[in-house]
Amino acid sequence: MILLDTWLSNPAIQKALLPALWETLIMVGISSLATVIIGLPLGVVLFVTQKGGMSENRPVNVILSSVIVNITRSIPYAILMLALIPVTRVLVGTSLGPIAASVSLAIGAIPFFARLVESALREVHPGKLDAAHAMGSTKLQSVTKVLIPEAMPALVAAVTTTVVVLIGYSAMAGLIGGGGLGRLAYNYGFQRYQFDVMVITVILLVIIVQLVQWIGDRIGKAIDHR
Template sequence: MSSALIDLVWQSTLETLYMVAVAGIISALVGVPLGVLLYVTRPRQILAQPVVNGILGIVTNVGRSIPFIILLVAIIPFTRMIVGSSIGTNAAAVPLTIAAIPFVARLVEGALNEVPPGLIEAAQSMGATPMQIIMKVLLPEARGGILNGLTITIVALVSYSAMAGAVGGGGLGDLGIRYGYNRFNPTVMLITVVVLVIMVQLFQSLGDYLVRKSDHK
């Protein structure tokens, strides 16, 4: 493998990591609170607001139902407004983030579903406020599930980032399409796939380790 190809692979790997990191951090910062809201605003929950819950549920479901490749193209005007361009890693991070937020929210909601209702009732009987229940009961009890959900999201973002290469998003997907597929170079395609597989395995292993460390049961 030539030094030029090594440089291309290295640069593309860094671009992919950058896109995944930006989208992962922002989607966690927005998606986790959104998932908590989806849970606590349900009927008969600690902050029951059926109307609010219904609106949040519809918005989340719409966000999850749009295929990423369509979302990627559909929000190009919004992407240009945010980062000033529709190509490159910064541009690709916008649809990646938008796609990941509802995904994270539903996974967090699912993790909170696993918290025994008795714990919430016990906290309420001791006079805990809704915020105290969220911070001291729900989130600590669901920590392992939330971390597992974030791991699943990061792995999905790696796949989505490769898809973004189809429209000039940069990263390993762009490398595979431009230098592998378009130039009929199976070596570049193989290298791209191998790097992506290794990246996914590393993220999954790290996530599994954090889940095990956080499991206090």
């Protein structure tokens, strides 16, 4: 009822809500795609270069794991957003808007997703990789035809978890010019003391999260043949 009353009684909310929702979807969509494209190979490299891995390489693993992934993950996202403003301006020409916010969102989520990928790959039974090697598979074939397909249900769960995290991050990104539902909640809900607007944005974010989780669970169950 509060959603309908607020929508009908406030023309400003009627005008701002849908664009804010669209901006949130843009931020989450672009950053999720970038995170998967970069984070998946990074997670695979972390897995194969670890001690006892198919291509064990301690220097590479230490640099990627301890220096890049761990340090980036240890920085609170609010601080990371501010620190990346100059980088964002260089990459997209501005630090404002959903496209610009996608840069910090992706950079913040890539190390997180890479760790989830690494954990998912560790769930694959080593015997399957040994069997592939025994049949003459190259390391690349073992990764693309055995390792990733066998870990696919866990990888889908990792993607789902990452997208959910990005939805929460996107609300925070709105506070520094990223737009979206976070900005709407701040401008109307906080600065203008319109609590009903805050409730609307929270409900919309919850709906988006539930929808993403439902889709991820359905896909995960569909491809899990264990």
